[in-house]
Amino acid sequence: MSAPPRSLLVTVLIAFLILMVSCGDRERLVGKYQVDDNKSRRSQIIFLELMANGQGSWSTDEDSVSFKWESRENEIRLHTKSGGHIEGKIVGDTIEIILPSVGKYYFKKVER
Numbered sequence: 001m002s003a004p005p006r007s008l009l010v011t012v013l014i015a016f017l018i019l020m021v022s023c024g025d026r027e028r029l030v031g032k033y034q035v036d037d038n039k040s041r042r043s044q045i046i047f048l049e050l051m052a053n054g055q056g057s058w059s060t061d062e063d064s065v066s067f068k069w070e071s072r073e074n075e076i077r078l079h080t081k082s083g084g085h086i087e088g089k090i091v092g093d094t095i096e097i098i099l100p101s102v103g104k105y106y107f108k109k110v111e112r
Helices: 006-029
Strands: 031-035 047-050 055-059 064-072 075-080 085-091 094-099 103-111
Touching: 075 094
Parallel strands: none
Antiparallel strands: 031 047, 031 103, 047 055, 055 064, 064 075, 075 085, 085 094, 094 103
């Protein structure tokens, strides 16, 4: 049996490295976040929870919505059950999310 072509080995190695880097990003983001009232100018307490398995939730006193999430570099994407997605930016330990017709939310990490 002959050895696999060099290009195949390089491709597999690159895919593995990308997977390792994206898993590291995910672990860094896992935790519970609370809306930063000072930056968001919101009076309602809102929590964003990101779990290691890619599941998450957005909750208020009145409601809770679950979603799946993924991240790449300094971006995060929340995938809703209805098929929509919400994009956000990661700036340090803060996640900035813009909701159409509602405005910008800043979530600060409060626990791992």
